[in-house]
Amino acid sequence: MANTYTLIASVTVGSGGVASIGFTSIPATYTDLQLFASLRADGTFGNAWYDSYVTFNSANLSWRDIIGLGSGTPSSRNDTTNFVTLGVPSSGATASTFGNVALYVPNYTSSSNKSASMDGVSENNATAAGMGLHAGLYSSSSAVSSITITPYNSPTVKFAQYSTAYLYGIKNS
Amino acid sequence: MAAGSTYTPIATNTLSSAASSVTFSSISGAYTDLVVVCNAGVTASGGYTLAMQLNGDTGNNYSGTRLSGNGTTAASYRASNLNYYFAGLNMPDTLTTNVIFHLMNYSNTTTYKTALIRMNDVGVGTAAMACLWRNTAAITSINLSAEVGATTLLAGSTFTLYGIAAA
Numbered sequence: 001m002a003n004t005y006t007l008i009a010s011v012t013v014g015s016g017g018v019a020s021i022g023f024t025s026i027p028a029t030y031t032d033l034q035l036f037a038s039l040r041a042d043g044t045f046g047n048a049w050y051d052s053y054v055t056f057n058s059a060n061l062s063w064r065d066i067i068g069l070g071s072g073t074p075s076s077r078n079d080t081t082n083f084v085t086l087g088v089p090s091s092g093a094t095a096s097t098f099g100n101v102a103l104y105v106p107n108y109t110s111s112s113n114k115s116a117s118m119d120g121v122s123e124n125n126a127t128a129a130g131m132g133l134h135a136g137l138y139s140s141s142s143a144v145s146s147i148t149i150t151p152y153n154s155p156t157v158k159f160a161q162y163s164t165a166y167l168y169g170i171k172n173s
Numbered sequence: 174m175a176a177g178s179t180y181t182p183i184a185t186n187t188l189s190s191a192a193s194s195v196t197f198s199s200i201s202g203a204y205t206d207l208v209v210v211c212n213a214g215v216t217a218s219g220g221y222t223l224a225m226q227l228n229g230d231t232g233n234n235y236s237g238t239r240l241s242g243n244g245t246t247a248a249s250y251r252a253s254n255l256n257y258y259f260a261g262l263n264m265p266d267t268l269t270t271n272v273i274f275h276l277m278n279y280s281n282t283t284t285y286k287t288a289l290i291r292m293n294d295v296g297v298g299t300a301a302m303a304c305l306w307r308n309t310a311a312i313t314s315i316n317l318s319a320e321v322g323a324t325t326l327l328a329g330s331t332f333t334l335y336g337i338a339a340a
Contacts, residue, residue: 004181005179005180031333061295062295063295064242064243064297064298067242074240074242075242076241076242076244076246078244078245104210106210106271106331110268112329113268115269115270115293115295117271117273117293117299119291133240134293135293135298135299136295137294137295170180170335172210172333172335173185
């Protein structure tokens with residue numbers, strides 16, 4: 001049976017952390033891309049999570065989201081830069097806790113603009129936590145050949161040791 | 174997720190011209206769950222969500238709850254006795270909407286069928302949906318449309334059905 005859900009590359013962060021996690025030279029042989037990441041930052045941001053940004057081909061995405069912080073009414077935001085995920089706990093969050101990021105990019109080689117779906121959660125054994133649903137748009141006719149996640153204020157702030165990211169390619173035939 | 178045979182493309186459809194709907198039929202019961210990945214738009218902008226009907230059921234046997242954000246306001250909404258699964262927010266007339274349906278335990282003949290749905294379009298917002306189809310039949314066909322033919326789906330829209338096997 002065809003191998004239709006294929007690991008393209010993975011990253012496991014070692015001692016000392018890394019300033020960003022990136023996948024480059026993504027082959028154009030799949031239909032969709034799926035990225036799963038388990039991340040934690042070594043900086044604090046005033047929240048349980050640490051703002052971290054996703055770029056395609058080193059370019060920003062425009063985005064809209066809905067976020068919940070564990071109390072109060074959920075809110076919704078939008079911007080044309082810094083496609084942010086809430087799936088990265090800050091260093092002030094519960095120890096040994098890593099967030100989850102799931103990013104899906106259909107038709108990533110299309111010559112049309114690319115629409116992305118991203119979910120991010122940062123659990124925390126405290127009052128504040130964070131979860132977000134995010135829509136992104138990469139306005140380019142170029143295929144997505146690289147994806148990078150970078151914490152705010154990098155390289156001063158890094159992704160912590162034991163963070164992981166896995167990029168899969170999915171074929172529709 | 175294991176690679177390969179546990180995540181299998183069953184069928185795919187890229188619209189060469191605008192169409193009122195797309196149907197996947199004769200779906201095998203050999204998998205555990207189904208995933209439908211859509212990248213779509215509509216020919217008449219505004220007011221139309223992607224709709225899914227199962228096994229040709231056009232009755233008012235569907236319901237759903239939506240959590241959404243349009244970029245400035247967060248909202249929650251639900252509707253009962255609909256005649257389709259509603260997939261989030263209204264689609265624009267560009268190919269910028271992605272919708273991913275997860276249909277769990279679709280082939281059992283004991284329980285009603287539920288779905289988790291994620292919809293994204295930067296022009297309108299993002300949404301997560303939980304939907305229910307009040308029918309115990311195994312899902313053997315899936316129809317996708319812009320609110321059951323309220324308008325047509327754009328040429329270039331893509332729809333792919335995957336089967337996920339537990340083992």
